[in-house]
Amino acid sequence: MTPLLDVDGLEAGYETGQVLFGVDLRVDRGELVSLLGRNGAGKSTTMRAIAGAKTPRVLGGDVRFDGDSLLGSPAYDVAGRGISFVPEGRRCFPRLSVEENVRVSINHAENPMAMEAVLDHFPELAEMRAKHARNMSGGEQQMLAIARALATNPRLMLLDEPFEGLAPYIVRRIEDIVEDINEQQDITVLFVEQNVAAALAVADRHYILDEGRIVEEVTSRRLREDETLRQRYLGV
Amino acid sequence: MNGNDPSFAREATDAVRGRLGSLTPAAWALLVISLAVLAFAFAVRPGLFVDNAIGGLVYGMILVMIALGLSLILGLMGVVNFAHGALFMLGAYFAYQVVGAMGLSFWAALVVAPVAVGAVGLAMEVTVLRRIYDQDPIIGLLATFGLTLMVQEAVRAVWGAAPLGFDVPRALQGGTDLGVTTVGTFRIFTVLVATVAVVAVYLLISRTDFGLTVRAGVQDDEMTEFLGVDLPLRFTAMFCLGAAIAGLGGVLRAAESGLGTGMGQTFVILAFVVVVVGGVGSLFGSVVSGILIGEATFMTPVVLTALSAATGVAAFDVSGIQGLVPYLVMITVLLVRPRGLFGEEGLME
Numbered sequence A: 001m002t003p004l005l006d007v008d009g010l011e012a013g014y015e016t017g018q019v020l021f022g023v024d025l026r027v028d029r030g031e032l033v034s035l036l037g038r039n040g041a042g043k044s045t046t047m048r049a050i051a052g053a054k055t056p057r058v059l060g061g062d063v064r065f066d067g068d069s070l071l072g073s074p075a076y077d078v079a080g081r082g083i084s085f086v087p088e089g090r091r092c093f094p095r096l097s098v099e100e101n102v103r104v105s106i107n108h109a110e111n112p113m114a115m116e117a118v119l120d121h122f123p124e125l126a127e128m129r130a131k132h133a134r135n136m137s138g139g140e141q142q143m144l145a146i147a148r149a150l151a152t153n154p155r156l157m158l159l160d161e162p163f164e165g166l167a168p169y170i171v172r173r174i175e176d177i178v179e180d181i182n183e184q185q186d187i188t189v190l191f192v193e194q195n196v197a198a199a200l201a202v203a204d205r206h207y208i209l210d211e212g213r214i215v216e217e218v219t220s221r222r223l224r225e226d227e228t229l230r231q232r233y234l235g236v
Numbered sequence B: 001m002n003g004n005d006p007s008f009a010r011e012a013t014d015a016v017r018g019r020l021g022s023l024t025p026a027a028w029a030l031l032v033i034s035l036a037v038l039a040f041a042f043a044v045r046p047g048l049f050v051d052n053a054i055g056g057l058v059y060g061m062i063l064v065m066i067a068l069g070l071s072l073i074l075g076l077m078g079v080v081n082f083a084h085g086a087l088f089m090l091g092a093y094f095a096y097q098v099v100g101a102m103g104l105s106f107w108a109a110l111v112v113a114p115v116a117v118g119a120v121g122l123a124m125e126v127t128v129l130r131r132i133y134d135q136d137p138i139i140g141l142l143a144t145f146g147l148t149l150m151v152q153e154a155v156r157a158v159w160g161a162a163p164l165g166f167d168v169p170r171a172l173q174g175g176t177d178l179g180v181t182t183v184g185t186f187r188i189f190t191v192l193v194a195t196v197a198v199v200a201v202y203l204l205i206s207r208t209d210f211g212l213t214v215r216a217g218v219q220d221d222e223m224t225e226f227l228g229v230d231l232p233l234r235f236t237a238m239f240c241l242g243a244a245i246a247g248l249g250g251v252l253r254a255a256e257s258g259l260g261t262g263m264g265q266t267f268v269i270l271a272f273v274v275v276v277v278g279g280v281g282s283l284f285g286s287v288v289s290g291i292l293i294g295e296a297t298f299m300t301p302v303v304l305t306a307l308s309a310a311t312g313v314a315a316f317d318v319s320g321i322q323g324l325v326p327y328l329v330m331i332t333v334l335l336v337r338p339r340g341l342f343g344e345e346g347l348m349e
């Protein structure tokens, strides 16, 4: 069977130079996979290339979703095919309320979830529907960003560092949300992480990216036990 | 539709109260002195005062109609669209074509001209502007300046360079007696039409799903696309709308004051002043600032005449100061508030 997401020899870069030198990774339906790597390894670049962002520019290779190439499709088209992307830094619309943020994505999805169904997953947000995103805490904004992505009812969700800069109890809350989305909503998830503990807590399988190449594909067990591997690529 | 959005009135009062609350004593003094001087000018020449107050409002509303589109295009696409003045001028010439040349009714021109200008705007956006959104702002300025020259020369080739004019229907001619003076009915009509256009744009942006998408696009265009929004399509629609409103402004202006090939340039520069004074990205700011600049332009000579009559100092009555007033207002506002009057909590920001 074709994998849901098939990144095949992806090369990409910015005006300043090439960053990805042949990234290979596959995610099957229903999986929850992490993409690990240290700062500057190219994790965000990989995610943005998959999502169809204007930068980086793709220089070679292919990205296939359910067998069809995504290359050359603008970001809104990639979204329309069932991929929801939560980029680095949450990117909630600062001067829109919680509901308005979610509504932007509901309004433009093929078969979106209902507002209430989305907010059922986030009781914290349901309490602050009219609050502007700029007045929300980092954790609340991260939940809103995920809620907004969930609202499109995607087949694949891409999350770039969803736990970054959050207090431990919020990290656990978001871990639960991500697992819940994966299991209950049957959404395949690929997420970027630097923190091995968080990756181990949710994902079953992990790719390690280093200097623009996938250097390892490992199970949680191997990642937990192989200290040399962690030292070498993740510095922990 | 959106149940949580504060009403326009409340948003406006909040914004105004916020500004008043943050005024320095010096600014308060300035405000009080201005009001006193205006009251004095009214006492000296009530007829002239009311005449010019209405003239300023009409002029201000025309500026607002151009500034709205400029502000929307700047907020959404990051392009300083110099060609917006050319679109305003085209509205005037299309109306002339319908009424003056083809002899059809002014009411037809009121609909046809803005729609035609919208179509020209569409063509501009698709062929030129769309290619320059991601580029350096100077490229946008140069490209739209080029478009302006093209439109201007085309207008000159078709209609000639001589000033033109056309008549409005009898119902809009004549005036209404206000006691101290008579107001032209057409001026009232202009203010009404402009108000309807402004309110319609406001409702579109603040109350509809389309408007929500546009606001999201202004705040973070890339994220909006990640959520599945075909943003280029919205850009085209907003550009078209901005063009049509500028065209409508052109029709109204031409009906009252006639038309010439220079009108676009004059007005687009003033409309930029309006956008800057109101605060880039704030629609509400553009409206307030347009009216403020219109009134300041028309009231300054009245006040100066009154002062010179009362004091006997002829030097107060500076002739030709009108043209300077918008820039004086801009300098004053920018010195006090560099982001413009409402450039912080603006609707479009």
Ligand SMILES: Nc1ncnc2c1ncn2[C@@H]1O[C@H](COP(=O)(O)OP(=O)(O)OP(=O)(O)O)[C@@H](O)[C@H]1O
Pocket (backbone or CB within 6 Å): A014, A015, A016, A019, A037, A038, A039, A040, A041, A042, A043, A044, A045, A046, A055, A088, A194
């Ligand atoms: N917009 C850009 N223009 C030029 N170079 C960029 C740009 N964005 C990222 N890079 C470069 O590409 C490389 C990979 O960056 P990327 O953001 O993909 O790393 P990352 O793995 O996500 O790192 P982090 O963990 O810090 O987020 C870095 O060397 C970075 O400097």
Ligand SMILES: [Mg+2]
Pocket (backbone or CB within 6 Å): A043, A044, A045, A088, A160
């Ligand atoms: Mg990153």
